[in-house]
Amino acid sequence: MCFRVSSAQWAYSTNMTDFNKRRMIEEQTLKAKFDKVSWRKATEFDWTRMPDPTVRRQLRMLATKDRVALSDEKYNEIHHLISEMKDAYAHVRICDAAASRCDFDLTDAQRFMAQTRDAASLRHTWLQWHDAIGPRVRNKFMRYVDLANQAARLNGFSDASEAADTVYEDARLQDELAQTFGRILPLYKELFAYVRSKLYVAYGPDVVRIDGPLPAHLLGNMWAQEWSRIYDLVVPYPEFDKFDVTGELLRQGYTPLRIFQMAEEFYTSLGLKPMPPEFWRSSMLERPKSREAQCTASAWDFCNRIDYRIKQCTEVDMENFATAHHEMAHIEYYLHYSEQPFLFRDGANPGFHEGFANSILLSVVNPTHLYRVGLMNSNGSETSYEQNINFLMLQGLRKIAYAPFAYMMDQWRHLVFGSPDGVARMNSDWWSLRLRLQGIVPPSRRPENGFDAASKRHVPFDIPYVQYYVALLVEFQIFKSACRATDHRGPLHLCDIYRSREAGRILSEVLRMGKARHWKEVLAVLSRGGADGELSAEPLLEYFEPLFDWLRTANRKEPVIGWMSKREDFALYRPLVGATGARIWMNYRFLFVLFVIFFII
Template sequence: MEAKRWRWPLVCWSVGGRFVRPSAHSGPHIRSGRLPLFRDATRSSKYSSFYRATNAFRMRALLRLWLLLLAGSWRGGICLDPEQDTDAEVEAREYLNYLNKEMDRRTNLNMLAAWNYASNISEENLAKQIAVEAENARFQKEQWREMMKYPWQSYKNDDIKRQFSMFAILGSAALPDEKFIEYQKTLGDMESIYSQAKVCGFKNKTNCDMHLEPEITARMAQSRDPEELKHYWVEWHKASGAKVKHLYPKYVELANEAAVMNNFTDTAEYWLWSYEDPHFQEEIAHLWQQLKPLYLQIHAYVRRKLREKYGENIVPRKRPIPAHLLGNMWAQQWNLIYDLTTPFPGKSSVDVTPQMLHQGYTPRKMFRLAEEFFTSMNLSAMPETFWEYSILEKPKDRNNIVCHASAWDFYDGKDYRIKQCTTVSADELSTAHHEMGHIEYFQQYRDQPHIYKNGANSGFHEAVGDVIALSVQTPKHLRKIGLMEPNTVIDPEAELNHLFHVGLEKIVFLPFAYTMDLWRWDVFRGQITKDHYNCAWWKLRTDIQGVEPPVDRSEDSFDPGAKYHIVAGVEYLRYFVSFVIQFQFHQAMCEAAGQFDRRNPMSKPLHECDVYQSKEAGNLLGSMLRLGSSVPWQKAMEIMTGQGKMDASALLQYFSPLQQYLERENKRTGEYIGWTASERKCVQTEEELERMRAAATTEQNAEEAK
């Protein structure tokens, strides 16, 4: 008989912050054998009582553990060795079942409080939301302590290990109670300032009740007066970004503190961790280099068209494009200046806004149209509660609402809502499909345990509605739903118009999305300090996106804070990921629908595909959506597309006719590709800017006197 070899018993608790015997399977969230929650509890005297209680808890657990060791039995103690006793995983599964159900219940209460605040901003509703979130955070910390009793890193069941590893990251809930409340209050205050910001009109200076949605957004899209556009750009950045400047450093400090307590170096590392790839930042940089040549062609072409419209004194031939001229407050998408930049103006237009208005479209009708697209593919309709509780247009009786479009899952398997201050336009129709894509995802994974009720990664969630919109925007589909005349001729020039319109939405967005988080990664890592927030922001915007502010800037301003996702603390890389993978999804669904053949890609061009009414495409999409985050995103991607990685080839295939056209056209007109350095100044204070302006005026007057 083989002699039994003595083994170290599995010890899962820690002494002084280190495991006695760290598991070989420890994941990235328990690096170096440290416990995430209490990693840095000794750094500040503020934590002294908290740390003493924690140490007492650890010592009691350690004493119990060694008593059990002496007794020779592990069955009644903190840990069970899964290599010896399969009951360990049964017990762990039972605990996870309890925790998932309880988290669903608690998150439902949390979402209700958050909805009440976002749809009716008031100090009272903010206080209620923070109270619910604080209670939730306390519960999560209690359960984290309970979870550490389980030796989950050594379990054989991959699903149990995955659930434990995801629950082990507490996020901001890891903060001590008083700091968690301060963190939530800081975010709430910034969102409140942003959502209630107002400016005065350009022509009617007495009308000082203009909000971002819909008034300012409409003027940025519709006005072709550069002075009016400059007015709204400058005033919005004053009313929003500049007013949250004093709050943002505190948010950064607390967000980083929470990240450290979750065993991450900083919030940048925490955000990137969710993509389950240690080299994900490098992968994004590589993808951008693949996509940059197409962007440069669009940028050069648009700059020429704007120069022809406004003159070289406003849009210089080689300079970055002034950000206020691009139809959008943040220059993130340029499709709203399509009328100024259309390659073939005499051909059919894909902007169906006039038809929608003529046919009496309403916000509700737009969302019903989006719902019908999903159901035509054998996916789920919206529940009746959706139509009862959603806010689909801005309430007429109040302005205290966060108008930024959002989709909400209330974690009870039946309550899903959208909040959007919808106006009738082709652009908003795409947004309606995007937001309903989130709801579709929520419904498809509703039977997953709480911890898996999420996208395979955050980019997947953003891609679902957008991949549907790729079909919705095609001339083929617009004819089907009566928004384009049946006899409309779609010749190669009209097709290029369509591709260009999509490119103004999809391609130009990529460098903006990239810079949003490049800037924040450097802020969180301490490479950009609060004294240089604004100038560093514009350096990235200019270097990568090729846009510049309409006026000189200073550090007294805080232009990043004029964007909702900055003040709300929402990671933005998800949108970059989404804008790449949605084309991978589109290609896979088009193949399933029999509308694309990668062996002969031009026989049925990818940009002409419309998966409307294709149950095969819907079934393929549904098979991926139902997984939630129960598997790594690479596995979900493989199920959907046949390959387990992000790849720009589908996007480049989609836009290949446009890229070829732009290269020919820019060469024909001799357009400069790229841009020289911006001549806009960014200095430390507004006083310094005033001195510079005064000196320039004096110099100009002297020249004129000569």
């Protein structure tokens, strides 16, 4: 069944015809029925009494499978709602700032947000996108929340957010996440203060308040989730080159195929597996010329232990060079756990796949590795202090800036699913969290009956997001463990694991486990007798320690490290009460999380 669905999805993704779309929908519908039958069979067993822990764990995974506990009518309805929300999202088109074109899709809008520095044009594009998607799916999402909560209660959970957390098999998950976020927050606030000072200079006091939160439309990204696209505005030492080897890749005559061959050589140098013949025969590594295809890069496991592929419309540039290594990391994970039982052919937890792939990039994009593969003229140890700070700033805009957004997304879901009136307050709760955890405000007043969270596709697509925050932590934990195996000396950000068989042995051991062992046991294996298998922010903080020190010095004259929230900030997303302040909406769970964070700080 997995092979059939994957094959149909691949066919449509690489050749977007109506026939292939109908076939994909038919297979997905059949898969939904198959899941329902599997759940019914699994619930015939009292899995809690099974003596074999492996069998017990697999039966529990099937018996508590989300949504299938609903009646057939409601089960079909929730899948139909999700499909309708996906379709609505895919067909949103907006007008550009000059109103000369009204066929901008999200890719066009994102490119515009990344390249434009005019505040009014950015504000227009931001508002167009949020106002276009929210009203289209709001009512559908409200019904989806109701059905998702019904399914969770039938499975014995209080609400759908609690049900989603159970895949981590850790009752303390939310506490651990809050603790790690509390450790990262001081570094984020220093980065925030520095970026705000640069945006204040670029846009002036009418757009950016020197001690306040940042408007969401100025950060080079539709959701202000990562800020690397405004690197040119905030680069600490602009006289030094940016770490971009696009020119060198072109000068040396790289092609998309050669980029992937180079990525494969990185993994085989560690002693990991080469790509199988089916990979090279069937992957889509360049944009097709004679048909329409989805160009979002992705790695595919066809579930038959033979067929693995990558879909990527590769261009010869630095970004695609990194993406090729990232996607091939997913293939390495697939190959290593392929001998596990089907239900264990997955990452140790939902964040491990992305965490492993991103940990590889920490090695691939740093100056040490780029020098070793002939794409830079100087190695990491020879780069100047200024170049190192520039590199860490670029990485910080990608990683540190992302941490609050990745953490906040499912905190918002907890409020929506867990409160009796969660859907009624979902827009004000969205911006309340963004202001408190991220220091971000909308560029203009947002209606209470709006639905700005829908602008991020993971919300209408029913995709949990906490996995990306977990992946961020795991990424640095894996990287530090691999670097320790290479006996690396010096700053962590300059470590390169290329050609280290010792690092490869540790990674191979972890990848082979798949989901067969609890993810905390996998982290314990990584630590080699060090930590006890807990999620930790310490490797991330070690990686960025030189930048943290630099930021504290650079921010000495800043009036506020972090942001001061004023009445007008709250007024952007909820009505004011009286003359003294704003009505504050939050439930007790959110208050507890905030207490833990600030207690740690």
